[in-house]
Amino acid sequence: MDLSSKRCKPCEGGIAQLDKQEVEAYKKQLKAEWEVTDSKKISREYSFADFALTMSFVNKVADLAEEEGHHPVMHVYYGKVIIELWTHAINGLSENDFILASKIDKL
Numbered sequence: 680m681d682l683s684s685k686r687c688k689p690c691e692g693g694i695a696q697l698d699k700q701e702v703e704a705y706k707k708q709l710k711a712e713w714e715v716t717d718s719k720k721i722s723r724e725y726s727f728a729d730f731a732l733t734m735s736f737v738n739k740v741a742d743l744a745e746e747e748g749h750h751p752v753m754h755v756y757y758g759k760v761i762i763e764l765w766t767h768a769i770n771g772l773s774e775n776d777f778i779l780a781s782k783i784d785k786l
Contacts, residue, residue, distance in 0.1 A: 682708050682781035685774075687747040696771025705777040710784050720765040721776055723783075727758050736760060739786045747782070749775045 682705070697705065702718045713723045727733040737755055740762065744750045754761040764780055766773040 682778050683785055685778045687749040687775040687778050689748060690766050690768050690773055690775060692768040694769060694773065696766075696769050697773060702772055705772075705774070709777060709780050713780055715772075719771045720763055721772065721780055722761060722763045723780070725760045725762070727760075730757050733758055733760060736786065740783055743782055743786065744779065747775075747779055749779050751779065751783075 696719070699718045702715055706713060706715055706721070709721075710723075713721050715721055725736060727736060733755065737753060737760055740751065740753065740760075749764075749766075752763040754763075762780075762783065764776040765771060766775055
């Protein structure tokens with residue numbers, strides 16, 4: 680099943696982080712620009728022509744994050760946004776991170 684067709688599930692902890700093999704399997708379902716850090720975070724940089732386009736994207740990501748109940752860390756600059764995803768409750772990666780990344784890529 681395509682990750683972008685799934686929904687994020689609430690996570691308050693009590694589940695295991697994805698292991699390295701699971702992380703790599705999920706990463707293959709994302710665009711190549713997503714980077715994995717220590718099998719605990721995924722991140723991607725997006726570039727835009729101007730601040731208005733940057734903020735339009737940020738607002739779309741914020742709306743999507745609210746719909747999914749899973750929120751990224753976003754570093755916002757004039758013409759770029761860096762998005763970091765991990766599941767804070769488990770201090771590592773879960774399927775939710777990859778679902779949201781896939782949906783962000785479709786914006």
